[in-house]
Amino acid sequence: MADLAHDLADFIAISPTPYHAVAEAVRRLRAAGFTEQSETGPWIGGPGGRYLVRDGTILAWSVPAGAERGSPLRVFAAHTDSPTLKVKPNPDVGAGGWRQAAVEVYGGALWNSWLDRDLGLAGRLALYGGSTVLVDVHRPLLRVPQLAIHLDRGVNSEGVKLDAQQHLLPVWGLGAPDEGDLIDFVSGEAGVDPDEVAAFDLVVHDVHPPARLGEHEELLAAPRLDNLASVHAGLGALLAAAQRADGVIPVFVGFDHEEIGSNTATGAGGPLLETLLTRLAGGFDARGPVFAASRCLSVDVTHAAHPNYLGHHDPGHRSVPNGGPALKVNANQRYATDAPGAAAWQRACRDAGVPTQVFVGRNTVPCGSTVGPIVATRLGIRTVDVGIPVLSMHSARELCGVEDPAHLAAAATAFLTDPS
Ligand code: ZN
Secondary structure (H helix, E strand, C coil), rough: CCHHHHHHHHHHHHHCHHHHHHHHHHHHHHHHHCEEEECCCCCCCCCEEEEECCEEEEEEEEECCCCCCCHHHHHEEEECCCCEEEEEEEEEEEEEEEEEEEEEECCCCCCHHHEEEEEEEHHEEEEEECCCCEEEEEEEEEEECCCCCHCCCHHHHHHHCCCCCCCCCEEEECCCCCCHHHHHHHHHHHHHCCCHHHEEEEEECCCCCCCCCCCCCCEEEECHHHHHHHHHHHHHHHHHHHHHHCEEEEEEECCHHHHHCCCCCCCCCCHHHHHHHHHHHHHCCCCHHHHCCCCEEEEEEEEECCCHHHHEEECCCCCCCCCCEEEEEECCCCCCCCCCHHHHHHHHHHCCCCCCEECCCCCCCCCCHHHHHHHHHHHCCEEEEEEEECCCCCCEEEECCCCCHHHHHHHHHHHHCCCC
């Protein structure tokens, strides 16, 4: 278990953006013998492991040697993106003798958690020639400085009040801003001629590495646990399932854009998963019976019971770190779980010998949602929502139990290979 948590920490550290997470996933899949299915090329049928990439989204699947036309699908769905600050197209700004970067907020970030951190910058540069280049400035480069308490005497009792336009701009040096400064610098770091850079997607990230925490190091503190912990477990589960799946086709998908609502070309609301599953089912006319016999495990982190705010949780449905991944239930289908789906999850946990728990939100606290209900609505595939418990969700640095990622990977492997 410790090994898996260690590997998760490495995966997170080298995946500051969805593009990097996808690149690392591809590296791991290729090492296991998976080959690329080009989106524009001919469909590669037959047994074997394949993957397909579009931007920050990756799909991977393994067709067993004995798979027949009409084999049911077992899908693991997660998301590759996390809340952060994204650099604007004209980034070079400044005030009061400081050089700053213009940013906007991506997703539901806890803004205050980004204050006073050593931030790197990562993403992709799109060149005039049509190619893209990944870049990761993985050292302290920027900081969003908090106002000193001497200049904001009420901050502790009244809370940090932040205006996203005015107060979240990171500094990255001194002097007057010059147009082109930031991208010239980033291009240099990427080894690219800045004159060739036509556009970019760049976000900040905390460069402090993940760390074990607690008397017995039973916790893992890291950025982007939401939702790279699930992506990492899902990749491991697919690779394990590829060795032993029989009669079902295991599929993994890591979607981009969950944190901004999923309604994008590469998000869960887009067509990528539907297109793939239709092909795996043997075409549009054949897919109805296949989808009806298929299942999806939608995996995203859930809220661990917070000791200082227990009143925010339902007392009978709280989850704790290292108690196993939680089944997520909501009467209004903000989570797609229903009783037969829950039973499939419980069977997977029993078969894998891992503990599980149940999360239901407090009736007075609206719960979040994730890719599960979107996949279920688009495809009509029975879907069950689960996830490992974390504290500080959407903070720049989150906290989970060190054993839960391994529990999740084991239960997901059982789910992806379950023929019943
Ligand atoms: Zn999430």
